[in-house]
Amino acid sequence: xxxxxxxxxxxxxxxxxxxxxxxxxxxxxxxxxxxxxxxxxxxxxxxxxxxxxxxxxxxxxxxxxxxxxxxxxxxxxxxxxxxxxxxxxxxxxxxxxxxxxxxxxxxxxxxxxxxxxxxxxxxxxxxxxxxxxxxxxxxxxxxxxxxxxxxxxxxxxxxxxxxxxxxxxxxxxxxxxxxxxxxxxxxxxxxxxxxxxxxxxxxxxxxxxxxxxxxxxxxxxxxxxxxxxxxxxxxxxxxxxxxxxxxxxxxxxxxxxxxxxxxxxxxxxxxxxxxxxxxxxxxxxxxxxxxxxxxxxxxxxxxxxxxxxxxxxxxxxxxxxxxxxxxxxxxxxxxxxxxxxxxxxxxxxxxxxxxxxxxxxxxxxxxxxxxxxxxxxxxxxxxxxxxxxxxxxxxxxxxxxxxxxxxxxxxxxxxxxxxxxxxxxxxxxxxxxxxxxxxxxxxxxxxxxxxxxxxxxxxxxxxxxxxxxxxxxxxxxxxxxxxxxxxxxxxxxxx
Amino acid sequence: xxxxxxxxxxxxxxxxxxxxxxxxxxxxxxxxxxxxxxxxxxxxxxxxxxxxxxxxxxxxxxxxxxxxxxxxxxxxxxxxxxxxxxxxxxxxxxxxxxxxxxxxxxxxxxxxxxxxxxxxxxxxxxxxxxxxxxxxxxxxxxxxxxxxxxxxxxxxxxxxxxxxxxxxxxxxxxxxxxxxxxxxxxxxxxxxxxxxxxxxxxxxxxxxxxxxxxxxxxxxxxxxxxxxxxxxxxxxxxxxxxxxxxxxxxxxxxxxxxxxxxxxxxxxxxxxxxxxxxxxxxxxxxxxxxxxxxxxxxxxxxxxxxxxxxxxxxxxxxxxxxxxxxxxxxxxxxxxxxxxxxxxxxxxxxxxxxxxxxxxxxxxxxxxxxxxxxxxxxxxxxxxxxxxxxxxxxxxxxxxxxxxxxxxxxxxxxxxxxxxxxxxxxxxx
Numbered sequence: 016x017x018x019x020x021x022x023x024x025x026x027x028x029x030x031x032x033x034x035x036x037x038x039x040x041x042x043x044x045x046x047x048x049x050x051x052x053x054x055x056x057x058x059x060x061x062x063x064x065x066x067x068x069x070x071x072x073x074x075x076x077x078x079x080x081x082x083x084x085x086x087x088x089x090x091x092x093x094x095x096x097x098x099x100x101x102x103x104x105x106x107x108x109x110x111x112x113x114x115x116x117x118x119x120x121x122x123x124x125x126x127x128x129x130x131x132x133x134x135x136x137x138x139x140x141x142x143x144x145x146x147x148x149x150x151x152x153x154x155x156x157x158x159x160x161x162x163x164x165x166x167x168x169x170x171x172x173x174x175x176x177x178x179x180x181x182x183x184x185x186x187x188x189x190x191x192x193x194x195x196x197x198x199x200x201x202x203x204x205x206x207x208x209x210x211x212x213x214x215x216x217x218x219x220x221x222x223x224x225x226x227x228x229x230x231x232x233x234x235x236x237x238x239x240x241x242x243x244x245x246x247x248x249x250x251x252x253x254x255x256x257x258x259x260x261x262x263x264x265x266x267x268x269x270x271x272x273x274x275x276x277x278x279x280x281x282x283x284x285x286x287x288x289x290x291x292x293x294x295x296x297x298x299x300x301x302x303x304x305x306x307x308x309x310x311x312x313x314x315x316x317x318x319x320x321x322x323x324x325x326x327x328x329x330x331x332x333x334x335x336x337x338x339x340x341x342x343x344x345x346x347x348x349x350x351x352x353x354x355x356x357x358x359x360x361x362x363x364x365x366x367x368x369x370x371x372x373x374x375x376x377x378x379x380x381x382x383x384x385x386x387x388x389x390x391x392x393x394x395x396x397x398x399x400x401x402x403x404x405x406x407x408x409x410x411x412x413x414x415x416x417x418x419x420x421x422x423x424x425x426x427x428x429x430x431x432x433x434x435x436x437x438x439x440x441x442x443x444x445x446x447x448x449x450x451x452x453x454x455x456x457x458x459x460x461x462x463x464x465x466x467x468x469x470x471x472x473x474x475x476x477x478x479x480x481x482x483x484x485x486x487x488x489x490x491x492x493x494x495x496x497x498x499x500x501x502x503x504x505x506x507x508x509x510x
Numbered sequence: 511x512x513x514x515x516x517x518x519x520x521x522x523x524x525x526x527x528x529x530x531x532x533x534x535x536x537x538x539x540x541x542x543x544x545x546x547x548x549x550x551x552x553x554x555x556x557x558x559x560x561x562x563x564x565x566x567x568x569x570x571x572x573x574x575x576x577x578x579x580x581x582x583x584x585x586x587x588x589x590x591x592x593x594x595x596x597x598x599x600x601x602x603x604x605x606x607x608x609x610x611x612x613x614x615x616x617x618x619x620x621x622x623x624x625x626x627x628x629x630x631x632x633x634x635x636x637x638x639x640x641x642x643x644x645x646x647x648x649x650x651x652x653x654x655x656x657x658x659x660x661x662x663x664x665x666x667x668x669x670x671x672x673x674x675x676x677x678x679x680x681x682x683x684x685x686x687x688x689x690x691x692x693x694x695x696x697x698x699x700x701x702x703x704x705x706x707x708x709x710x711x712x713x714x715x716x717x718x719x720x721x722x723x724x725x726x727x728x729x730x731x732x733x734x735x736x737x738x739x740x741x742x743x744x745x746x747x748x749x750x751x752x753x754x755x756x757x758x759x760x761x762x763x764x765x766x767x768x769x770x771x772x773x774x775x776x777x778x779x780x781x782x783x784x785x786x787x788x789x790x791x792x793x794x795x796x797x798x799x800x801x802x803x804x805x806x807x808x809x810x811x812x813x814x815x816x817x818x819x820x821x822x823x824x825x826x827x828x829x830x831x832x833x834x835x836x837x838x839x840x841x842x843x844x845x846x847x848x849x850x851x852x853x854x855x856x857x858x859x860x861x862x863x864x865x866x867x868x869x870x871x872x873x874x875x876x877x878x879x880x881x882x883x884x885x886x887x888x889x890x891x892x893x894x895x896x897x898x899x900x901x902x903x904x905x906x907x908x909x910x911x912x913x914x915x916x917x918x919x920x921x922x923x924x925x926x927x928x929x930x931x932x933x934x935x936x937x938x939x
Contacts, residue, residue: 159804159805159806160805160806160807160808160810160811161806161807162807162808190804190805191804194803194804246607250607347926347929348929348932348934349932350929350932351932351933363836365836365841365842365845366836366837366841366842367837367841367922368604368605368637368837368840368841369604369605369606369837369840369841370604370605370606370607370608371604371607371608373605374604375925376841376922377922377925377926378922378926379926383926383929383930387932397835397836398804398806398835399801399802399804399834399835399836400834400835400836402803403801403834403852406848406852406902409902409903410848410902412902413902413903413905416903417905418926418930464902464903465901465902466848466851466852466854466855466900466901466902467851467854467855467900468855469855494805495805498805498811499805499811499812500784500811500812502814503803503812503813503814
């Protein structure tokens, strides 16, 4: 089976027949035909006419699923912040991690139980980790089945489409969502594709069943902006107006940032006293202005080291930060620069060679970045890879140890939990097993870095949403009903 | 000495010791390890004796000649070299946009049975060392694309000539019955009808070669070269490998094979588990992976990770191929051992999983007398592991192909070394 990256490349080519649009669509302007003398906006202007920082017009309606206080005891705990706790205990209560302790009798746990008896799970021989965070997913925008009608990830009509939002494409019935949950993934960043210089806004989701995208959206999460370097935009636009070259890519970004900076100044000035006619809202420039204000995080697809260095200079030129470079197969070549800039690296364990810009992939990439002090994290870009990110981390850890780096499992756990949580600016809510954090927890049948280990149970905000031992209770998407034989349901046989 | 210095020193020593032609002319005894011959039960504290590039003895009580080079494998695991039944190694250097792809023939109809893919095989491919470093010693080098893509070869990852690498060519004729998506390609019924028509033409051609040569034959649907290439498929000398996922299409392939008396192999076979009994009854082997449960197309709605385990349970012969995503036919051919590990996680026994990446593919492609097991007379393709080969933490500590120890330093090794300290020194390898 071909990897998704290649599939996307083909999809990109397939969509290239569409006529290019030159102008981003903008919402209808507020009525300004009537001359007004007062200084407040006309009463008929709805919130949609204004370009307001941190606006949330499609708000999350996510509510945690019903849960019972649950204690996992006699279990090895990887907290993602400290050394492992052997034969420890963890209590989930009221959607949060209520306490982590050395045993079920730990005073902290007893106190958090508050006299109530929790559901007790014996974790003998088993491990728990925080829920896995995948910062590079296309679930819902490139769902299964991967048919043309469902291909909603790349708005290939213009190299700059910061005006599209992934959440407006995501199909909550993508059968890949339950499969990701079964792999221990509890938070996803769903990104638009990489065919455009500016691909659009990402969506941060809790991996839960829902009728609507709003019902999956991570409450309070910042948006990301997908940007892309290198071959993909060149390939898509090379024979239809450009960019045709890497220098064309750079010119394309810079032209947009110049417009965005002017837009931000105009709106910030107006928003100061909200007097007079408001400037015209522009969805694309609004997203870019939010990046310049620090309210949206740049998540940039970039393979080659030299291109990342160009982008870093560009970020200085326009005064924004790249939160993380994604794919980054050459990130190890500039590990020192990334560390100095405080930019995260979201990478694969061992993908490479599938195109020229992926040629210099090495398996020690993550390990070398870790050694240099870079916030490094695993990512999938793939509906199958995301089901076993623990295995990907295991490979990356082994590659580092093979060149003599002393990477502990405690270090490696961070690569799939707290570090990607940081990339989403959610590290205060998820990514580690600490009191007060969201109770996103994975129970593993053994060491999560063994090839034979499976997830056994997965909790999202304290609610048990995946249980390997209970095939009847599994989340099946609408699509699967009557199409996908029930016996194939994620998980396979009990070992 | 750092790991790296050791590695490079070892490589240089190996280069200095390399004697062309005489390279295999030595006796090597790998002793003390737990030996997995695959053809028989594991042997604790076993010895694998290699002479002149072949295995000459395997067992617990093998007499080691005094002149043998002894390799201490105490505490290690010893297996046959791993075999990946579906790769593009040697044919493709860069996946996309680099013009370095020799895996696809061009034709209007996508029917090129006369394409002998190994004529474009590159023994010096930079993708071979990373695979070999991880214990892969033989692979199917397979063309792709179209209804009949062409002919595939089974090769050893050995030496620098095509002829020297090839174990069997052709080892299979490659065809596909596929979901065509939105690109206007024909219905599957038409694909099957076309295969039938071509096979009928081949049968006619086979019986009337003389008339054909005199120009007295009836009109044929494909070229004479294509028909000639398909004759060995009809005679059963070369198996027909059909890549097909949907259960009903697999049934059509079984019927087609029966109709023409050809040896069929199912490739991919996402829904093969649904027709496992029929595949077993017809003794048709399947190449499948253990890492996809994705209903990625309407032909693969029944994808499941325990497909392989279910097929084995029904008695179907199975070779594992990568299907977990991630370039597993090229850069990550090396990951076939993790496919095996995952297969164990989804119900295959450990011994069966090892067999599915050693003996089974060797049998399926007719090279079991050369590779796939540790038995006297086989090519000395042997790997010494520092642990369970299916585990991520395990490394291949010694890899022998045809009795020669391989000391690969891959492009990736050199890049890693170069950038271990920053800024890099561009004057060093």
